[in-house]
Amino acid sequence: MSSIFSKIIAGEIPSYKIYEDDKVLAFLDINPEVKGHTLVVPKVEVDKIYDLSEEDWVALWAAVKKISAHMEEITGRRTLYKVIGTDVPHAHVHLMPYDETWEHGKTLSLTEDEFNAIREKLAM
Ligand code: 5GP
Numbered sequence: 001m002s003s004i005f006s007k008i009i010a011g012e013i014p015s016y017k018i019y020e021d022d023k024v025l026a027f028l029d030i031n032p033e034v035k036g037h038t039l040v041v042p043k044v045e046v047d048k049i050y051d052l053s054e055e056d057w058v059a060l061w062a063a064v065k066k067i068s069a070h071m072e073e074i075t076g077r078r079t080l081y082k083v084i085g086t087d088v089p090h091a092h093v094h095l096m097p098y099d100e101t102w103e104h105g106k107t108l109s110l111t112e113d114e115f116n117a118i119r120e121k122l123a124m
Contacts, residue, residue, distance in 0.1 A: 003090035005041045016119040019067050023059035026067055028115055028122075029094065031107040035118055036075060036097040040064050041090065049083055049091040064093050070124050071097055 007013040008027065015027035018038050029037040042060050046052050052060065068079040075097040082094035082104075096102065110118075 003045055004088055005039075005090040005092065006045045009041065009043050016115050018119065018122050019063060019124045021059070021063060023056060024063040026063065026095075028119060032096075032110060033094075033104070033107055034096045034099055034102050035108065035110070035114075036071060036122055038067065038071070038095045038122070039092045040067060040095060041092040046091050047089040048085065049093070052091055060091070060093065064095065067095060067124065071095065071122060074121055 002010070004013065008015045009025050017025065017027045019026040019040075023043055024040060025043060026038050026040040029039050040060065040063055042052060042056050044052070044056050046056070049057075049060075064081070071077075071079055077097035077099060080094075080096040080098040080102065082096070083092075084094075085091065
């Protein structure tokens, strides 16, 4: 069975897309810990990030670098990275414009309009 992220990548489930290339998709986390909380996901479905092939690993971190620089330009904040993968068994990196209100696991409730406004600001 495909992961929820594979379904998003296949377009079967909607997402607030920020970035896409041939190997990676990035979209807003549906339970954001800060505004702009983004998931960067390899299109290939691999559970643990360190089990990615060298090629997919490099493509993932190259996308993380690009998106972080863009996020910092837009938000003026450093980017916090988090890799856990205890919830969705499909490798991914969490990217968050860091601010002092951030607390691991504490989530914000955003409206669809708020998600759309953030997506518009951050989309590349
Ligand atoms: P982790 O596996 O790194 O612990 O967390 C997975 C993350 O994926 C969580 O922050 C969760 O909110 C997010 N997530 C789970 N399902 C969906 C979904 O269907 N859409 C989006 N955009 N994010 C999701």
